[in-house]
Amino acid sequence: MTEVAALSVARTLDRCTVLGPGARAVIWVQGCPLRCRGCVAAETLPFEGGTTHEVSELADWLCELPGIEGVTLSGGEPFAQASALAALLDHVRSRRPEFTAMAYSGFRYETLRRGEWDRRALLRRLDLLVDGPYVASAQHGLRWRGSANQRVIALTDRYAHVATEPDRSAGVEVSMEADGSLSWAGVPPTPGFREGLEERLAARGFVLRAEARREA
Template identity: 75%
Template sequence: MTTHLSVARTLDRCTVLGPATRAVIWVQGCPLRCQGCVAAETLPFEGGTSRSVAELADWLCRLDGIEGVTFSGGEPFSQAGALAELLDAVRERRPDFGAMAYSGFRHEALRRGDPDRLALLERLDLLVDGPYRAPLHGSLRWRGSENQRLIPLTDRYTRALAEPDTTAGIELSVDADGSLSWAGVPPTPGFREGLEKQLAARGFVLHTEARRER
């Protein structure tokens, strides 16, 4: 039986959600409801697109010039078993493939979790943990609020983590249908609302599959 993931969005190349240039997979569904979430459309477990692990592994292995993949959402650890399986499938062909994930849960809680969550943790190089807290919003690297931590799970990204802890910025892209999508962690609160208002006044439509602040 083929394992599937419920996926909200994928991105071939991104430089603002982890070290170097990497692909991103946003999963669909999250049990948490962080106030200030900028991608509320990824919270319901209904919706998304069903993608097989084999299909996603083929996609990642075909991409040139990427260092690894970042899992965001939604809540990646709600689909931990399938994501662990995905990393195994990719690393059979690309052994030196990096992996990073976001989670609204604390690392300590994930370590007390079920076998699937432990399996994903064992395959990650870097974890950003903790829920997004709007009162603690900061201009931080790869995360939205000061309570969130960058937790190295291997020594792969030691050099990257030694760089200044400041925002990596936002990347915008115009899709084939003329709509706009973005990736990254907003350096200021209220980013999405302000951007949508300004773009709407100019006739642009912002895709709703955006990275959520955790």
């Protein structure tokens, strides 16, 4: 596999418990070729912007995080930077073999399986995939995903048990950054969540950072 040395990243989070099983790091990539109506992370859609990170830098960061079992890849569209993400997972697992990987994609699993070599390479390295475009009219407060058309697909035995667990919203987490600003992560349980949250926070004098979240 030809390794890509860098990733365009919208945001990272050291620890999250609402975007996949257990405690996980999260990487939101910058750029998405899809334009799902109502996407709650619209700032991650343009391929312009974001911050460039070396794959080795991100691997060091993930390997040094204590108390997490894996990483969730979101965005943006992770499969638009599939080669670099596959290389990242290889780097991390050479040092932490038990490290798990979950990804969101607006593409269907079947499409990814028939896709270019880099998308198939990333798919082979995942334990869990949430697939399909976000459809606002099908939002029902489901676990880890924004709308009922999306699926949680276990790609290895590591997370085969998730299919038997309750399918209800995992909620969202709000974090305060070192500069005093607030950010949040998770799959909103209802349409319009972001706008409502920003309005309520603004009324109390808080500003929400314009960073990447996940609904699709």
